[in-house]
Every structure is written in C-alpha cells, then in structure tokens.
Amino acid sequence: MPARILNGNEIAAELRAEVAEGVAQLTASGGPQPGLAAVLVGDDAASAVYVRNKGRACAEAGMHSETFHLPVDTPHDVLLSLIDRLNADDRFHGILVQLPLPAQIDEATAIERIAPAKDVDGLHPVSQGKMLQGEPTYLPCTPSGVQQVLLRSGYDPAGQHVVIVGRSNIVGKPLAALLMQRSIGGNATVTVCHTRTRNLSDITRQADILVAAMGVPGAITADMVRDGAVVIDVGINRVDDRLVGDVDFDAVAAKSEAITPVPGGIGPMTIAMLLSNTLDAARRYSSK
C-alpha cells in the first residue's frame, strides 16, 4: 500500500478559514482587527518569500499586517529600537522577527526584546518556558503545525513513540516539549536525536512517528524507518533549484503508513499557526 500523503496545504487552508471566521467574529463583536508586524532584516530571498506569504495570508484572513524591512547592515540597537516601538504600538497584537538574522545581530537578544504578550512566533523564552510547564501561551508555529497535522489526520501522538531528529530552538526542542505535554495532542513518549546520537537508525526504527528536522536533504533513508511509521518531514532544502525535505521521499513513502511531502507539508502549517496565534493575541488584548 502506498503511503497516505498528509496534505499540509489542505490542512493549512482549513485552519486559515477557521482563523478568518474568528477574525470576523472578533471584529463583529467590537474587538480589534488583529494586527501583525513582521520584521525582515536583509535580503535573504527565502525569508522575503516567507514574509510576503505571511502578509498575504493575514490579508486573506481579514487581519492587518505590515512588514518592516531593514537593510542587511542594520546595527543591533536599531533593530532593538524598532522592536521597542512595535511593542508599544496598539495596532500590532503580534510581532515576529524573521529568522535567520544577519551575523551582526544576536538572534536570542532580538527575540527576547519582543514583549511576551506579542510573541506570536512562540520563540521568546517566556513563551517556551510556559509551554514546557504546560501553562497557556503562544505555541511555536512549526511545532504546533506538526501537532495539528497529526491530530487533524487522525494520528493522535498519545502513547506513541515519537522520534525527533534535530534539536533546534525553533523545531526540535520545542516540538519535544509540546508532544510530551499532558494535553490534547501530547502524551507522547519522545526521543530527541541529534548529530552526536550514536546508532541513529537503531533509534529512528523504533519510531511510531518519525519527525525529520535536521536540515539535511534526504538524510532519512528507507532503512531508518519502521514499516508502517508515520513520517513528518520538517526540512525545507533547496537543491538544484528544487525544494526537498530531510526525507528520501519516494523510498520512505513506499514503506510508511503516512508521510508529509515537501513542499506542501509542514511549511504552510507554520504560517497558518502564526495567524492562529495572532488572532489569539488580539483576543487577549481585547479582553484585557
């Protein structure tokens, strides 16, 4: 049986439609139009596409958004001043700083400067600490996108062995925290593997749900995957002008129960979850 393809474009469209309905209800009841500020530093082509797509998705959901585009050589303190201004601007309920940032800017300091109440990317240490402790907060967009794809496709992680390959601050680490929570979409048994993991394939072969998030094209090969596993590919790599994931798609699809493609898998979910968080931020603002 060929694997079931988990279509992230479709699930993300469903989510964006739910957000659009939420925006209409919020504004109809006298609440604010949700507003998102996106900060883009430099001219990375992929980042520019992602930020443009975020703006377009906001407009389609009835949200206000603005992009603040700074030159590649922007000094650190200039970026921090912009974030301070956006923190104080009531038109914006959510702020994101597009990553990666140019080398002169310290990413952690920039993210920490965002007011936690506006951290719709869910990357601030306050958001991540709350998530770890199971308190309500903004969930990071890619990990919550993975969780939604699983839940909405009928693959509840509860009780499953989820093996995550990759330990980035933006995907691997927060995804592990999210999936182990005592809450809907959680309760998984999570193993995190990384570059120093010994006998990697012995561990990946134990996965009921295998998440590839290491940023190495085609690194998860068929011999690393158990027959009937659910495979989530978070990698987005450009190879010879083509987008490929971290999974050797055709060979792995031939033996798995279900798999996300690249493109059209987790990527679009990241933007849908950002909109969902921005709607939440506007709701929280209006109930203050």
Ligand SMILES: Nc1nc2c(c(=O)[nH]1)N[C@@H](CN(C=O)c1ccc(C(=O)N[C@@H](CCC(=O)O)C(=O)O)cc1)CN2
């Ligand atoms: N501040 C942030 N920076 C980055 C994040 C993030 O969540 N917050 N994640 C990634 C980039 N990203 C969003 O910002 C993102 C990546 C990919 C996609 C996407 O829809 N990909 C498509 C393919 C698009 C293409 O043609 O390139 C797909 O996979 O189908 C959306 C958002 C790093 N930075």
Ligand SMILES: [Mg+2]
């Ligand atoms: Mg840096």
